[in-house]
Amino acid sequence: MSITTPFRHPPYCPNPGCDSHENTVVWRFVKKGFYLRDRRPYRVQRYRCCSCGRYFSSQTFSPSYWLRRGDLLESTFHRLVSCSCFRQIARETGVSHSTIRRLSDRLGRHCLLFHERMRPKACPEEPLVLDGLRSFEHSQYWPMDLNLLVGESYFVYGFNDAELRRSGTMRPAQKEKRRVLEKRFGKPDPRATEKQVEELLDRIVPEGGQVALRSDEHRAYPRAMSRLLDRSFVHEQTSSKESRTPASPLFPANHTDLLVRHSSANHKRETVAFSKRRLSALLRLAIWVVWRNYLKDRSENRGAGPPAQALGITGRPLRVKEILAQRLFPEREGITGWLRECYFGRIPTRAIERCVAHEASYAV
Ligand SMILES: [Zn+2]
Incomplete structure (x- = not known):
């Protein structure tokens, strides 16, 4: 199934410790009620894996999983490659700048895996x-x-x-x-x-x-x-x-x-929007790389298509909605080495003594 269309049914168990996370040949799950939200999607179906018993929902397979303002992911993606800093985006959307930083990190991790899946x-x-x-x-x-x-x-x-x-x-x-x-x-x-x-x-x-x-x-x-x-x-x-x-x-x-x-606002000369952590710059660069490779045309005037189209990876420019169609799981993508360290936030900044890594149990 294409990576750019959302799943209609749960495709695999989201639990990385479950046999059915990667091998879905004999996977079974059952519906277990639903819950209502005040944002789209308003009704979220819940499920239970018959192999490991883990509960999950249709939201588990969306990149906006466990985000209160997941609706801002798409617009934040555009803003981050349009030279806005976190506080400027936060003022426009009426949320705090730390919310935008978390969305940027989530997008960066997603784009890291997206590019790794797509690149030759x-x-x-x-x-x-x-x-x-x-x-x-x-x-x-x-x-x-x-x-x-x-x-x-x-x-x-x-x-x-x-x-x-x-x-x-x-x-x-x-x-x-x-x-x-x-x-x-x-x-x-x-x-x-x-x-x-x-x-x-x-x-x-x-x-x-x-x-x-x-x-x-x-x-x-x-x-x-x-x-x-x-x-x-x-x-x-x-x-x-x-x-x-x-x-x-x-x-x-x-x-x-x-x-x-x-x-990118963080790489302008003499800016106050510079990255406070190298990790943050890397995750923002991952977003930029996905935008450059799969969305941004090689020529503004001639309409030559993005670089991925020139290499035959995609048939046309992708849209941000398509980039964010499916949540990607690090264990399924099999990332190792530097990519893994970057994904899990284990790239420390020397001048900050306690650098927070990405250690969430479910919202990986
Ligand atoms: Zn399971």
């Missing part, structure tokens, strides 16, 4: 461009790179994060503040970029795959590639100082950077 699992045939989008979390003392792997079709295959040490010109007082902060919270791993680029390439390029990879002259990239012995990369480097025109081999990545900054 075979070795990409088009040349890929690797680049790091520089931003920061918490304060300018904690910079980070968002590593992006983009195809010539502008399809964003994947992304992850790398913590960086603040560098560049600093006043003596700023150097002293960096020293105090690093003494208290520790320094980021100097090889973070190398390790994270290795993780990203390992995830996107399957074993035995061969890809043409373009990048700037970042020294960590060749080191990351050399650690992946079972893949082969034809690496072409271009200086990042060269003009960023459409003729540049790095244009797909440069254009992606431009569009991320254009549409």
Whole structure:
């Protein structure tokens, strides 16, 4: 069944510990009454799984599961890729900014799984461009790179994060503040970029795959590639100082950077809407990636269709309603490694001592 249409009947048991969560060949469930709500859907059918006895409802299979304002998911999606910050969205919709933050996190987790389900699992045939989008979390003392792997079709295959040490010109007082902060919270791993680029390439390029990879002259990239012995990369480097025109081999990545900054309030220069946690930036980026790959046209004037259409993944641009048609469960999608850590919120921000992870029992 297509991922873009809502389920008419419960498709599997929502309990990840139940045999019928993944294997539905002999699954049985029974109707167990209903309850009424003051928002759509007004009548929610309840069910019970005959294998494990878990109660659930028709709402269990919607991304708005257990949300009081699930009706705001679709409009929040649009706002988050239209450069609004949480408080601006909250003022428009009359809810608190923490509600919008929770909706953003829910959308981000959903989009992480949605993209993982949809992206090609075979070795990409088009040349890929690797680049790091520089931003920061918490304060300018904690910079980070968002590593992006983009195809010539502008399809964003994947992304992850790398913590960086603040560098560049600093006043003596700023150097002293960096020293105090690093003494208290520790320094980021100097090889973070190398390790994270290795993780990203390992995830996107399957074993035995061969890809043409373009990048700037970042020294960590060749080191990351050399650690992946079972893949082969034809690496072409271009200086990042060269003009960023459409003729540049790095244009797909440069254009992606431009569009991320254009549409995400948290990555604008000199903004007060910067991400306070790297995790939040990553989940927002997941929403942006889904919008870019499956909704946003490659050309505003020519109507060429989104990148996923160019790759034959979808036949037409998707709508947000279709993206949010079905709830996706992490255990069924089988995410591992960095994706799993990101999904469950286990990417800590150094300067925040108690980072809350995503540890809900049911609303995963
Ligand atoms: Zn069950």
